[in-house]
Amino acid sequence: MFDFSVFTSWLDAALLSVMPGWLTILVECVLVALGIITLYAIFAMVMIYVERKFCAFVQCRLGPDRVGPWGTIQVVCDVLKMLTKEIVSLRKTDRFLHALAPFLVVTASMTTFACLPWNKGAQILDFNVGVFFFLAIGSIGVVGILLAGWSANNKYSLIGAMRAGAQIISYELSIGMVMLTMICLTGTMSFSEICQNQAEGGWYIFRGHFVALAAFIVYLIAGNAECNRGPFDLPESESELTAGYHTEYSGMDFGFYYLAEYLNLFICAGMASTIFLGGWAPFVIPGLDGFNEVMAIIPGFVWFLVKVFFVLFLLLWERWTFPRLRIDQILTLEWKYLIPISMLLLVLMALCVSLGLTF
Amino acid sequence: MNFAFFVTALLTGLGFVGLVTVLAMLLAPRSYNAQKEEPYECGIPTKGRSWMQFRVGYYLFAILFLMFDVETMFLFPWAVVMNTLGSAALLSVLFFLFILVLGLAYAWKKGALEWQ
Numbered sequence: 144m145f146d147f148s149v150f151t152s153w154l155d156a157a158l159l160s161v162m163p164g165w166l167t168i169l170v171e172c173v174l175v176a177l178g179i180i181t182l183y184a185i186f187a188m189v190m191i192y193v194e195r196k197f198c199a200f201v202q203c204r205l206g207p208d209r210v211g212p213w214g215t216i217q218v219v220c221d222v223l224k225m226l227t228k229e230i231v232s233l234r235k236t237d238r239f240l241h242a243l244a245p246f247l248v249v250t251a252s253m254t255t256f257a258c259l260p261w262n263k264g265a266q267i268l269d270f271n272v273g274v275f276f277f278l279a280i281g282s283i284g285v286v287g288i289l290l291a292g293w294s295a296n297n298k299y300s301l302i303g304a305m306r307a308g309a310q311i312i313s314y315e316l317s318i319g320m321v322m323l324t325m326i327c328l329t330g331t332m333s334f335s336e337i338c339q340n341q342a343e344g345g346w347y348i349f350r351g352h353f354v355a356l357a358a359f360i361v362y363l364i365a366g367n368a369e370c371n372r373g374p375f376d377l378p379e380s381e382s383e384l385t386a387g388y389h390t391e392y393s394g395m396d397f398g399f400y401y402l403a404e405y406l407n408l409f410i411c412a413g414m415a416s417t418i419f420l421g422g423w424a425p426f427v428i429p430g431l432d433g434f435n436e437v438m439a440i441i442p443g444f445v446w447f448l449v450k451v452f453f454v455l456f457l458l459l460w461e462r463w464t465f466p467r468l469r470i471d472q473i474l475t476l477e478w479k480y481l482i483p484i485s486m487l488l489l490v491l492m493a494l495c496v497s498l499g500l501t502f
Numbered sequence: 503m504n505f506a507f508f509v510t511a512l513l514t515g516l517g518f519v520g521l522v523t524v525l526a527m528l529l530a531p532r533s534y535n536a537q538k539e540e541p542y543e544c545g546i547p548t549k550g551r552s553w554m555q556f557r558v559g560y561y562l563f564a565i566l567f568l569m570f571d572v573e574t575m576f577l578f579p580w581a582v583v584m585n586t587l588g589s590a591a592l593l594s595v596l597f598f599l600f601i602l603v604l605g606l607a608y609a610w611k612k613g614a615l616e617w618q
Contacts, residue, residue, distance in 0.1 A: 172510040175507055227531075250515030254508070297548075309559075326582060330585050483603075
């Protein structure tokens with residue numbers, strides 16, 4: 144398995160040999176910033192294309208197919224179009240909050256995006272409290288959504304934002320508890336150590352009995368709700384609220400919400416594949432050494448992306464299969480089913496780990 | 503080093519939005535129209551204020567969320583070291599969770615989880 148930290152430490156040493164320490168840190172920070180923006184933009188485009196094509200195939204349509212081969216340039220054109228649209232500022236809005244909201248939403252999703260472990264040693268933010276940090280930063284996005292709805296001075300926006308707030312904070316509990324369940328098994332909160340453990344001892348979804356599998360399913364449901372996507376997309380619900388909390392945003396301001404929504408889906412899938420499916424760890428069957436060696440040749444970031452797109456496929460499948468729920472059904476599902484289930488899973492996992500029943 | 507990168511990630515987010523907004527302002531055309539700055543509400547003039555009170559149900563769920571979220575925050579440090587702490591710590595955490603389930607059961611019984 145290729146260790147990316149060989150490259151980063153070589154770069155660090157090379158920079159240190161030609162410039163003072165503070166300048167090295169500055170240059171590395173600029174490189175990191177460029178890396179984040181590049182990956183963020185690339186994956187936003189890939190995600191939007193995948194989503195539109197998938198949606199089209201589910202509905203027996205063709206989807207974008209005019210611009211470029213198989214419609215691949217469509218997303219680029221959309222971005223350019225959005226950039227050249229006028230940003231309309233309305234008369235009676237709270238201008239400051241209206242302008243502030245996209246900053247919060249995009250910053251939250253970009254910082255959580257930086258937590259993803261792409262490869263061994265290729266992780267931008269690797270704290271020892273990684274999972275906790277991820278949850279904490281991720282919840283800043285809700286503030287942006289609430290501000291967007293409130294500041295627009297529009298009743299649709301307000302209703303959409305309130306629904307989004309209630310839904311996101313509710314489902315965050317399930318996500319938090321499912322992650323807690325898995326941390327009982329991992330014994331660490333750092334993403335790099337979680338991946339390393341799985342590379343050595345197998346993926347946690349296999350090691351944690353049926354409890355980990357059930358936790359994975361709860362995560363998939365809560366993850367879709369967390370990203371405001373169908374069947375939980377009633378903060379936006381085009382047919383009732385026009386567009387929910389971003390009704391009054393135009394041009395690129397709307398584009399930021401679009402971007403953050405798709406990237407949040409990617410991040411959600413990335414977390415699922417890190418915690419349950421091993422991140423960059425290859426698929427290994429104990430005993431089959433030849434097979435394992437072939438698997439270990441495939442680089443880590445390929446494994447990571449394959450897993451992420453597998454989880455994305457599950458999330459999209461879920462989205463386009465079920466009809467939209469009502470707000471009371473959403474909250475009932477969370478508070479009366481998912482929270483008791485995830486608490487039960489936490490207790491079961493704690494018992495499994497302390498009785499040594501895990502693999 | 504990690505904290506420098508953390509600040510970088512935050513600044514990248516802020517800078518990205520700022521730069522792209524400025525770019526959009528430079529690229530985009532501008533025009534004035536008396537109707538354009540009205541809020542969009544199905545094309546009819548807005549009735550009354552939009553910054554109004556909203557239903558208390560959302561508030562109730564936010565309070566419940568606070569309770570459970572603080573509880574998860576307390577459980578994270580335990581979960582990391584639970585394997586080495588042994589059965590006494592497990593029992594106390596089970597008791598802690600039991601109190602929490604009682605809270606949820608009380609809210610459920612009182613009808614706080616219903617959406618009227």
